[in-house]
Amino acid sequence: MRKISALLLVLILAFTLGACGKDSSTASSEKKEIKIGATSGPYADMVKKAIAPQLEKDGYKVEVVEFNDYMQPNISLGNSSIDANLFQHKIYMETFAKEHKLKLSELIIVPTAPMGIYSDKLKDLNEIKKGTTIAVPNDPTNLARALKILEDAGIIKLDPAADPLTISEKDVTDNPKGLVFKPLEAAQLPRAVESVDLSAVPGNFALAAKMDLLEALQLEDMPEEYRNRVVVNKKDLNSDFAKAIKKAVESDEFEKTIDSEFKGFGKPEWMGK
Structure with missing residues (x-):
C-alpha cells in the first residue's frame, strides 16, 4: 500500500511540474506586452506613431520608455527592464556592448535623420x-x-x-x-x-x-553603419515579439507614416531608400 501511495505521489509531482513547465514556456512564447526604449524626440515619436500602431494590430500592448541620454537605453535593455530600444547606430551599439559586456543584437535598420x-x-x-x-x-x-x-x-x-x-x-x-x-x-x-x-x-x-x-x-x-536600428538582447533575437517588431517596421503602413511624418529621413537599403 505504501508503495502504491509513493508511486501515486511521484506521478502527481511529475504531472504538476510538467504542467508548470508548459505554462512557463507558453507564457514566454505568448508575451504580449512590449517595452520599447527610445531617446526623447524623433525616435520616441517613430515608435509611437509608426511602430506601436502596427504591433497593437497584432495584439501587443506597447509601452514607450523615453530616455534623455545615450547610456540608459542600453543599460536598461541589458538588464531586461525594456525589451528593445531605438536610438543608436551599429558602431555605437557594438562599442557600447563590448565596453559594458552586453549581448546586444540589431533587429532591423530604420529611417534615420541624416547629418x-x-x-x-x-x-x-x-x-x-x-x-x-x-x-x-x-x-x-x-x-x-x-x-x-x-x-x-x-x-x-x-x-x-x-x-x-x-x-x-x-x-x-x-x-x-x-x-x-x-x-x-x-x-x-x-x-x-x-x-x-x-x-x-x-x-x-x-x-x-x-x-x-x-x-x-x-x-x-548616409552609410548603413550610421543608420539607427531597433536593438534587442541577443537571446531575444528569434522571439515572437522581436519578429512582430520587425514585421511592423517592414509594413507598408510604417513606410507611409515615415513619408508623411518624418520628411528628410534617409531610408535604409532594404526600403529602397
Missing part, C-alpha cells in the same frame, strides 16, 4: 568663397561624416586610402576653397549656424533644435 550642411549666410554651396568657415563635430565619428558630405558635394577631396569611418582633417588632400574647419561639440552645432558661414549638424541635434532637414544645403548619403 546636413546648414547656413544662414549662404543659399547654395556654390557660394563658398576662399576662407569660408565651417563648424564641424569634434568627435571622430561625426567629423568623418561631415568631411564625407563635403567630398560628395565636390568641395574637398579625401585620401581614397583612408578608412571612411575614421577620416579626419589630415586626410583632406585637396581644399581648393580654403575651407577653415572649426571643431565644436555636436550639441553646439545648431547654434553655430548663426555665427559661422556653414555648420555640419547631425540629424538628431538638428531636429532637437527644430531645424528643418529639408533646408540643409546638402544632406549626407
Whole structure:
C-alpha cells in the first residue's frame, strides 16, 4: 500500500511540474506586452506613431520608455527592464556592448535623420568663397561624416586610402576653397549656424533644435553603419515579439507614416531608400 501511495505521489509531482513547465514556456512564447526604449524626440515619436500602431494590430500592448541620454537605453535593455530600444547606430551599439559586456543584437535598420550642411549666410554651396568657415563635430565619428558630405558635394577631396569611418582633417588632400574647419561639440552645432558661414549638424541635434532637414544645403548619403536600428538582447533575437517588431517596421503602413511624418529621413537599403 505504501508503495502504491509513493508511486501515486511521484506521478502527481511529475504531472504538476510538467504542467508548470508548459505554462512557463507558453507564457514566454505568448508575451504580449512590449517595452520599447527610445531617446526623447524623433525616435520616441517613430515608435509611437509608426511602430506601436502596427504591433497593437497584432495584439501587443506597447509601452514607450523615453530616455534623455545615450547610456540608459542600453543599460536598461541589458538588464531586461525594456525589451528593445531605438536610438543608436551599429558602431555605437557594438562599442557600447563590448565596453559594458552586453549581448546586444540589431533587429532591423530604420529611417534615420541624416547629418546636413546648414547656413544662414549662404543659399547654395556654390557660394563658398576662399576662407569660408565651417563648424564641424569634434568627435571622430561625426567629423568623418561631415568631411564625407563635403567630398560628395565636390568641395574637398579625401585620401581614397583612408578608412571612411575614421577620416579626419589630415586626410583632406585637396581644399581648393580654403575651407577653415572649426571643431565644436555636436550639441553646439545648431547654434553655430548663426555665427559661422556653414555648420555640419547631425540629424538628431538638428531636429532637437527644430531645424528643418529639408533646408540643409546638402544632406549626407548616409552609410548603413550610421543608420539607427531597433536593438534587442541577443537571446531575444528569434522571439515572437522581436519578429512582430520587425514585421511592423517592414509594413507598408510604417513606410507611409515615415513619408508623411518624418520628411528628410534617409531610408535604409532594404526600403529602397
